Amino acid sequence: MLLKFISVFASFLFVQFLGVAQPSYFYPEAGKLDKAIPSPAEFLGYNIGSHHTRHDKIVEYFKELDRLSDRVTTKIIGETYEHRSQVVAIFTSTANHGRLEEIRKTHLAGQSTGNTASIPLIIHLGYNVHGNEPFSSEAAMLTAYYLTASQSEETERWLNEMVILMDPVINPDGRDRHSHWANMHKASPPVADPLDREHTEIWPGGRFNHYWFDLNRDWFLGTFPETRNRVKFFHHWRPYVQTDHHEMGTNASFYFDPGEDASNNPVLPDFLYKTIYPTYARYFAAATDKIGSMYFTKEAYDKLYPGYGSSYINFYGGAGFLFEQASSRGHIQETNTIPLSFAFTIRNQFVASLTTIRASLTEKNNLLKLRREFYRVAREQAAKSPIKGYVFGDANDETRTRAFLDMLLMHEIEVYENENTMLADGKKMEAGKTYYVPCEQDNYIMVRSVFEKQITYQDSSFYDASTWSLVHAYNLPYAELKTALSKNKKIHSLPKRMLPAVEKSNYAYVFEATDYNTHRAIYHLQKGGAIVQTAFRPFSTVLGGKQKNFGYGSIVLPVNLQRINPDSLYNLVKEVNDACYIPVYSLSSGYNAAGIDLGSGYVRTLKKPEIALIIGTGVAAPEAGEIWHLLDERLHMPITKIDILNLGRASLDRYNTIIMVSGNYGLIDKAATDKLKSWVQNGNTLVTIKSGAEWAIRNGFTREKLVPADSTKTNTARKDFDQAVHIEGAKAMGGSIFRVDLDTTHPIGFGFTDRRVSVYRNGLTFLAPGSNPYSTVAQYGNDPLIGGYIHASTIKRLRNSAAIVVGAEGNGRVILFSDNPNFRGTWYGTNKLFLNALFFGGITNVPSVASEQNN
Numbered sequence: 001m002l003l004k005f006i007s008v009f010a011s012f013l014f015v016q017f018l019g020v021a022q023p024s025y026f027y028p029e030a031g032k033l034d035k036a037i038p039s040p041a042e043f044l045g046y047n048i049g050s051h052h053t054r055h056d057k058i059v060e061y062f063k064e065l066d067r068l069s070d071r072v073t074t075k076i077i078g079e080t081y082e083h084r085s086q087v088v089a090i091f092t093s094t095a096n097h098g099r100l101e102e103i104r105k106t107h108l109a110g111q112s113t114g115n116t117a118s119i120p121l122i123i124h125l126g127y128n129v130h131g132n133e134p135f136s137s138e139a140a141m142l143t144a145y146y147l148t149a150s151q152s153e154e155t156e157r158w159l160n161e162m163v164i165l166m167d168p169v170i171n172p173d174g175r176d177r178h179s180h181w182a183n184m185h186k187a188s189p190p191v192a193d194p195l196d197r198e199h200t201e202i203w204p205g206g207r208f209n210h211y212w213f214d215l216n217r218d219w220f221l222g223t224f225p226e227t228r229n230r231v232k233f234f235h236h237w238r239p240y241v242q243t244d245h246h247e248m249g250t251n252a253s254f255y256f257d258p259g260e261d262a263s264n265n266p267v268l269p270d271f272l273y274k275t276i277y278p279t280y281a282r283y284f285a286a287a288t289d290k291i292g293s294m295y296f297t298k299e300a301y302d303k304l305y306p307g308y309g310s311s312y313i314n315f316y317g318g319a320g321f322l323f324e325q326a327s328s329r330g331h332i333q334e335t336n337t338i339p340l341s342f343a344f345t346i347r348n349q350f351v352a353s354l355t356t357i358r359a360s361l362t363e364k365n366n367l368l369k370l371r372r373e374f375y376r377v378a379r380e381q382a383a384k385s386p387i388k389g390y391v392f393g394d395a396n397d398e399t400r401t402r403a404f405l406d407m408l409l410m411h412e413i414e415v416y417e418n419e420n421t422m423l424a425d426g427k428k429m430e431a432g433k434t435y436y437v438p439c440e441q442d443n444y445i446m447v448r449s450v451f452e453k454q455i456t457y458q459d460s461s462f463y464d465a466s467t468w469s470l471v472h473a474y475n476l477p478y479a480e481l482k483t484a485l486s487k488n489k490k491i492h493s494l495p496k497r498m499l500p501a502v503e504k505s506n507y508a509y510v511f512e513a514t515d516y517n518t519h520r521a522i523y524h525l526q527k528g529g530a531i532v533q534t535a536f537r538p539f540s541t542v543l544g545g546k547q548k549n550f551g552y553g554s555i556v557l558p559v560n561l562q563r564i565n566p567d568s569l570y571n572l573v574k575e576v577n578d579a580c581y582i583p584v585y586s587l588s589s590g591y592n593a594a595g596i597d598l599g600s601g602y603v604r605t606l607k608k609p610e611i612a613l614i615i616g617t618g619v620a621a622p623e624a625g626e627i628w629h630l631l632d633e634r635l636h637m638p639i640t641k642i643d644i645l646n647l648g649r650a651s652l653d654r655y656n657t658i659i660m661v662s663g664n665y666g667l668i669d670k671a672a673t674d675k676l677k678s679w680v681q682n683g684n685t686l687v688t689i690k691s692g693a694e695w696a697i698r699n700g701f702t703r704e705k706l707v708p709a710d711s712t713k714t715n716t717a718r719k720d721f722d723q724a725v726h727i728e729g730a731k732a733m734g735g736s737i738f739r740v741d742l743d744t745t746h747p748i749g750f751g752f753t754d755r756r757v758s759v760y761r762n763g764l765t766f767l768a769p770g771s772n773p774y775s776t777v778a779q780y781g782n783d784p785l786i787g788g789y790i791h792a793s794t795i796k797r798l799r800n801s802a803a804i805v806v807g808a809e810g811n812g813r814v815i816l817f818s819d820n821p822n823f824r825g826t827w828y829g830t831n832k833l834f835l836n837a838l839f840f841g842g843i844t845n846v847p848s849v850a851s852e853q854n855n
């Protein structure tokens with residue numbers, strides 16, 4: 001009853017915005033509030049909960065608090081793609097502000113000993129990582145106001161004994177996208193009908209950042225500047241506590257930790273799960289009971305993955321807290337009980353914020369103990385581990401190796417140069433081109449998370465991925481060492497890159513296709529007007545008295561077959577050398593020492609890709625965004641994003657490559673489907689991923705097939721109703737890592753030096769091996785699992801299925817990927833397969849098969 005009363009009251013407030021003293025709703029026991037400090041409502045001119053506050057207004061409010069009060073300092077830690085500032089604030093007493101740097105240094109020095117009892121406790125509150133979960137930034141403003149204006153004894157004590165860091169808007173671009181939507185559709189009187197446009201955002205919605213990525217997975221991956229700046233700020237302070245505030249379905253209640261017991265991460269100290277979470281839960285429960293809100297714990301959410309805002313800190317000896325609030329998604333929305341107002345959702349999160357602060361100070365000793373425990377457990381694990389360190393690096397691809405190294409440095413993992421060329425795990429690890437990560441280091445727990453491929457869990461249903469071994473995402477050669485190496489040359493920042501200048505050639509330039517930047521280089525040359533060719537067979541030539549091998553897919557630029565003059569070509573080549581860091585070689589003869597010559601028919605001219613990506617309602621925004629981001633940021637190459645509803649009227653002839661990622665393409669009508677089919681038949685390339693590939697197969701774009709569903713019917717064994725969630729949940733393909741065998745002589749496999757490639761699978765698209773013996777570019781084997789969880793029924797279908805198939809259709813082709821090669825912007829390894837499909841797809845034909853093999 002109490003809940004009902006409160007909610008009705010909240011809804012009542014919603015329609016009675018002005019004239020009601022807001023503090024009495026949000027701060028019933030606030031005590032004296034400093035009149036010189038404007039409340040958010042006074043500053044903004046509307047009551048909190050009556051409007052979605054624009055990001056720039058939030059930044060202004062924090063700056064105003066900073067200007068008016070010695071308790072607050074704000075800082076801009078960076079900006080987003082859409083030029084929104086990333087503001088953070090530091091709340092502590094005036095006296096502490098005067099010695100902030102000293103506090104920080106003492107705190108960091110006492111890390112591994114947890115010996116920081118005598119200085120203020122550092123905690124961090126973080127809000128609004130998902131842009132369309134907007135209440136939390138409003139709650140951040142209320143919390144900021146309270147910390148600045150409250151003159152209560154308790155607040156004074158908090159400020160004297162703590163340093164409270166706050167990140168009010170983790171995803172500014174997404175927040176504004178959603179806030180504009182909610183504000184522009186807000187009605188007066190408000191409309192609570194869930195079908196009203198206010199509550200049904202259009203694609204892609206505000207959850208994501210500019211490139212449609214989920215920033216709440218990015219803490220571990222660091223793909224985005226927003227995350228990079230934030231992780232830097234995190235390590236600058238290494239707080240003891242970090243909060244992460246979210247929204248969930250409108251009919252849910254409120255969630256706080258602990259999460260599901262069975263999903264506790266075994267690499268972290270028991271003390272976190274057995275003491276910290278249950279202890280805090282009692283504070284959250286008491287505070288939430290008091291305002292009459294319903295809630296749940298111990299269900300639905302886990303923190304296994306190290307890249308959530310509520311989990312990253314756990315891997316550095318702190319405690320991350322997740323809050324999930326039922327969403328009003330808009331200003332007020334009907335639920336299956338009573339309407340849920342924006343103000344009500346804000347208040348729950350505001351209460352959670354103050355409760356976190358209160359609990360943290362009271363439980364300070366437990367937090368210090370947690371940190372000591374963390375380092376003790378880490379040292380124990382490192383000592384017990386038969387692996388003493390890892391060596392990694394791909395001598396053929398410095399760009400990809402550096403990207404991985406950069407990610408390790410972001411996590412403050414200790415890395416050293418490998419000074420001796422060695423053979424480890426059967427792999428040659430070259431001195432100077434590979435790196436060493438010792439297990440004996442403070443951040444061993446993070447080292448494990450980055451390198452280890454499989455950890456056994458008690459449970460088999462996951463909120464997200466079941467493995468995240470990043471060394472596989474980068475598809476990097478690496479070796480586990482049983483003996484530690486000496487730690488001599490520590491890497492503090494990415495080493496400078498320098499390539500010798502390219503000599504001018506009157507005949508041809510060549511470079512290998514092994515570097516991650518190969519496609520960026522090809523596009524740069526093509527954009528500059530160069531004719532670019534690729535070698536379908538390897539060759540070797542003698543350079544400076546030494547034989548140099550060029551593998552499948554190596555790039556050839558004949559000087560005298562160009563439409564541009566030799567000087568312009570030379571300038572382009574120098575730019576490739578300098579910007580893409582790909583060594584380009586000048587040849588004076590086309591006669592090669594071994595393999596094909598440069599004038600061979602196996603050297604073919606590439607078409608400049610003119611690419612469109614189908615986006616819009618039904619399309620998986622993150623997968624589409626991954627491609628947009630890849631081409632924009634890493635290739636500096638334009639891509640047209642065609643809305644699915646415009647496909648019918650689009651002139652497709654200006655594109656030679658169209659991409660369809662996972663999605664429900666039901667909005668493409670028959671006429672548009674037919675148009676797309678004849679476009680393929682006319683010689684173009686359709687690149688499809690996961691359910692995009694299934695759509696192409698089901699709609700007759702290709703003769704290629706899916707693996708049929710298991711037809712062997714078994715008896716439906718009777719099970720208890722309540723078991724359904726676990727049993728059926730375990731069948732989902734949450735995200736695991738597999739090995740496929742890649743045909744490195746195929747254009748889609750060009751530039752790979754090893755047939756074994758790691759792929760990420762989080763879907764249930766199973767491609768049958770190609771109808772032609774030469775068209776299965778990559779295939780799963782009999783025992784393909786590298787790391788993570790897969791259900792027995794799924795592995796059965798996966799075994800020996802195809803990972804990439806090229807279907808020849810008319811003069812064109814359909815390229816089918818069973819898995820997403822661009823997952824979360826981090827799968828540098830398989831990115832290359834996808835980019836090969838874009839760049840080499842246009843000249844990829846499926847060889848015809850002589851009749852005796854064809855029956």
Ligand SMILES: [Zn+2]
Pocket residue numbers: 130133245246247
């Ligand atoms: Zn969320």
